[in-house]
Amino acid sequence: MVVFVVRQDLYRQRAAEVMAMEQENVKRTSPPEKQASRLKAKERYYGWLMPFIYARCCGLLGVFRRTIALLVHYFRPMQVDVSEADMRIVSHKSCGLAAQTFMLAMAENGYDTCPMEGLDSLRVKNILKLPRGAEINMIVACGIRKDGRGIWDERTRLPFDKIYKQI
Secondary structure: OEEEEEOHHHHHHHHHHHHHHHHHHHHHHOOHHHHHHHHHHHHHHHHHHHHHHHOOOOOHHHHHHHHHHHHHHOOOOOOOOOOHHHHHHHHHHHHHHHHHHHHHHHHHOOOEEEEEOOOOHHHHHHHHOOOOOOEEEEEEEEEOOOOOOOOOOOOOOOOHHHHOOOO
16 A cells, blocks of 8 residues: 655745755756846745745635735736645645556556545554644555456446546
């Protein structure tokens, strides 16, 4: 089993790590005359904007961000879903995409996977000794299928035409 965990509480550390990597990328790949402006843009994005977007303060900061975003949105296109709840959802969706990529890689290597939700996350966090700020996104069971059947019965899927609509 693989436990996918969201650590939104590490946003400052992650932004600083990505900023350092981006600074090295700019220095290594950009022409010298463009490095200063590109470094400044990276510093604004990872040094100020990302920490501002992911910071939390009892919901108040999210309301402030949302108000600013709605005002700016009248003059140019931009993301307006920036409340604290919105950023939590973004974090979980990003983790879900990472889990999907993991499951595809496992299938490529001949393993089956089964994502699981609806679990006792407090108990799992306690067993794994995860910190308070960690949130479990899902647990993925991995293994080799014994035969073409599911555990209890034949596997079922919703019909494609019920979940897909071409526009």
